[in-house]
Amino acid sequence: MQLKNSDRRWGAVSKLLHWAVVILIAWIAWLGLTMVDMPPTPAKINAYALHKSLGLTLLALVALRLAWRLYAGAPEPVPGTPSWQERIATVTHWALYALMFAMPVSGWLFNSASGYPLQWFKQFNLPAIAGRSEDLAATAIQVHEYGFWLLLLLVLAHAGAAFYHHLFQGDDTLRRMLPSLRRDDPPARPDTEN
Ligand code: HEM
Known part of the structure; x- marks a missing residue:
């Protein structure tokens, strides 16, 4: 099993982080x-x-995922991918990263501006990242809500593109x-070798 990304495929760390984040x-x-x-x-309080x-x-x-991405890089697009698809994929991926940050941060901001406490699985308290403010709370919750629908839209487009590549x-x-247990990169198909 290869941990780091190569030119041809994603390594185990990127795959694990990708699918853990999807489930989460x-x-x-x-x-x-x-x-x-x-x-x-x-039950509502627990939820x-x-x-x-x-x-x-x-x-x-x-x-962690972003740090690993900056350290380990990413594979080249599969051979034959048109450059306009590459560009859209790159923009979508970075927009997904931005939204994956914006969602928890806007939630934390809303929580802080509303004056609610914040705990991580009842293990420890986290500090407020802003003072109490009704205006800030209103803005943060809007970002959180609209951000979610935008994220959903991008995820549907992103997953749709992945299935399109696979099926068509x-x-x-x-x-x-x-996930794969192969130790090495698969050999390139003769018709895709450049
Ligand atoms: C069924 C759902 C999903 C499928 C089938 C899927 C599939 C894929 C595939 C195949 C890649 C690699 C693309 C390439 O090699 O060029 C990828 C990358 C990526 N995916 Fe997903 N994905 C799904 C859901 C998600 C979700 C929910 C997110 C986050 C909100 C996400 C974020 C990303 C990001 C940011 C990358 C780029 C990784 C990088 O460049 O570092 N994906 N996904």
Whole structure:
């Protein structure tokens, strides 16, 4: 198993971080969408606390992922990818990174500006990152809400593009992001070698 990314494929660390973040975002989004309409019971308080703890975990994982990305680089686009697709993919990936940061940070800002406490899985308290302010709370929650719909849109486009490559182009774009136990890069297909 190769840890670092090569020119041809994603290494184990990038793959693990990619799919851990996918699962985390799906869980956080489901909690976020359902917790607001729950009746005011202890279950609602627990759902909010879990949403916040998972959001903080996401923030840490995304920071780690970005650091690894800057250190380990990324594979070249699969051979034959038109340059306009490359450009759209690059812009989408960096927009996804920006939103993956903006979501937890805007949530934390809203929490701080509203004067709510913040804990990570009941293990320790985190400080407020802003003073109490109704205006800031209103802006932060708007960023959090609209940011979510934008993130969803980009994720659908991003996943759609990955499946399009897999099903209609028949290339390795999706396959090389999937878990694999192979030790080395797969040999290039003779018709794709440049
Ligand atoms: C079913 C859902 C998803 C599929 C099938 C999928 C698939 C992929 C694939 C195949 C790549 C590699 C593209 C390449 O090699 O050029 C990739 C990269 C990436 N994915 Fe996803 N993805 C999914 C969900 C997500 C989600 C939810 C996020 C974050 C919100 C995300 C963020 C990213 C980012 C930022 C990259 C670029 C990595 C980098 O350049 O460092 N993906 N994804």
